[in-house]
Amino acid sequence: MRSFSLVLNTKLMVLICGCEHVVDMGKLASHFSHHPADKRPDTGERFKTLMEELRSLGVREGLPDLAPSVVPYTPIAGLPRYSIYGCSACPFNRIQRHRVARHCEDACEHKPCYVIDCDVQRPQQHQGYIRIIKPPVNPAVAPLVSAMVQFQVDQTRKLRVEQQDQRLVSPLLVRTGWHRHVAGHDPSVLIAASRYPDKDEFPALVKLVIDYFDRATNLISYTDTLVLRMLNTPEPQRTCVVFFSPSLFSRVLTPPI
Ligand SMILES: [Zn+2]
Ligand SMILES: [Zn+2]
Ligand SMILES: [Zn+2]
Structure with missing residues (x-):
C-alpha cells in the first residue's frame, strides 16, 4: 500500500x-x-x-457519514488537524476569527450564537472541515496547563478590578508601570522633564525617537500573531500591549549634565 x-x-x-x-x-x-x-x-x-x-x-465501497456538523467527530487518525474558529450554533468554520464573528452577527440562521475555538479535519476534498473532539490534555502536563489558565484568569480579573478603581490613573499605567518607574524622583524634576523641549535642547532626541519607531516598525513582520491579535482586539484598553519601554524615557528623564 x-x-x-x-x-x-x-x-x-x-x-x-x-x-x-x-x-x-x-x-x-x-x-x-x-x-x-x-x-x-x-x-x-x-x-x-x-x-x-x-x-x-474488509474495506468496502462507500464512506461513513463525514458531513460537517456542530457535533464534533472522533478524530480520524492519519489526517492532519487544524485549529480554527467556528459558530456555536451551525457548522460554519473559518480560519479568521473575524469572519466567524461577522457570520454570528449577521448571517447565522441559528442565533443566538457565538464564536468558538474548534479543532477540525478535512476528510474530503470537496467538503468542508469537520469538527473533531479536542484531544484530552496529556495528564503529565495537565496541572501545569490548568495553573497557567488560572494565572491568566487571575491576572484578567485583577486588571479589571484595578480598572474599576477610579483613583488609578489609567489601565495604560497599570500595564507600563511608569508610575513605579518614576516613584521617588523629585516631582519638580519630573515636571521639568515633561516640559516640551526647546528646539535644539536635545539634538539627539529626535533621531533617537525616530530610530526607535523605525525599529518597532521593522519588527512588525516578526511580531507574534498573538500580539498582533491583541493589538487588533476591539477592546485594546483591556489587553493593551506596550511598545514603549521605560528605558527610553529614563534617558529623557536624566537631567542633562
Ligand atoms: Zn454563530
Ligand atoms: Zn452560525
Ligand atoms: Zn490523493
Missing part, C-alpha cells in the same frame, strides 16, 4: 491517500487520476492486486 501512498484507517475502515484525504475505495482510480502526473501511481496490475488486498482486509 505504501507504493500507492495509501494508509488504511482500521477504525473507520477507510483509505487515506497521501494527499491527506479520505478516499472511497470505489473511486480510488478516478481519485488517482486527479493527482498531478508525477504523483499519479500506476493503475495497472499493481492496482488490481491492491484492490484485492483491500477487499480481503
Whole structure:
C-alpha cells in the first residue's frame, strides 16, 4: 500500500491517500487520476492486486457519514488537524476569527450564537472541515496547563478590578508601570522633564525617537500573531500591549549634565 501512498484507517475502515484525504475505495482510480502526473501511481496490475488486498482486509465501497456538523467527530487518525474558529450554533468554520464573528452577527440562521475555538479535519476534498473532539490534555502536563489558565484568569480579573478603581490613573499605567518607574524622583524634576523641549535642547532626541519607531516598525513582520491579535482586539484598553519601554524615557528623564 505504501507504493500507492495509501494508509488504511482500521477504525473507520477507510483509505487515506497521501494527499491527506479520505478516499472511497470505489473511486480510488478516478481519485488517482486527479493527482498531478508525477504523483499519479500506476493503475495497472499493481492496482488490481491492491484492490484485492483491500477487499480481503474488509474495506468496502462507500464512506461513513463525514458531513460537517456542530457535533464534533472522533478524530480520524492519519489526517492532519487544524485549529480554527467556528459558530456555536451551525457548522460554519473559518480560519479568521473575524469572519466567524461577522457570520454570528449577521448571517447565522441559528442565533443566538457565538464564536468558538474548534479543532477540525478535512476528510474530503470537496467538503468542508469537520469538527473533531479536542484531544484530552496529556495528564503529565495537565496541572501545569490548568495553573497557567488560572494565572491568566487571575491576572484578567485583577486588571479589571484595578480598572474599576477610579483613583488609578489609567489601565495604560497599570500595564507600563511608569508610575513605579518614576516613584521617588523629585516631582519638580519630573515636571521639568515633561516640559516640551526647546528646539535644539536635545539634538539627539529626535533621531533617537525616530530610530526607535523605525525599529518597532521593522519588527512588525516578526511580531507574534498573538500580539498582533491583541493589538487588533476591539477592546485594546483591556489587553493593551506596550511598545514603549521605560528605558527610553529614563534617558529623557536624566537631567542633562
Ligand atoms: Zn490523493
Ligand atoms: Zn454563530
Ligand atoms: Zn452560525
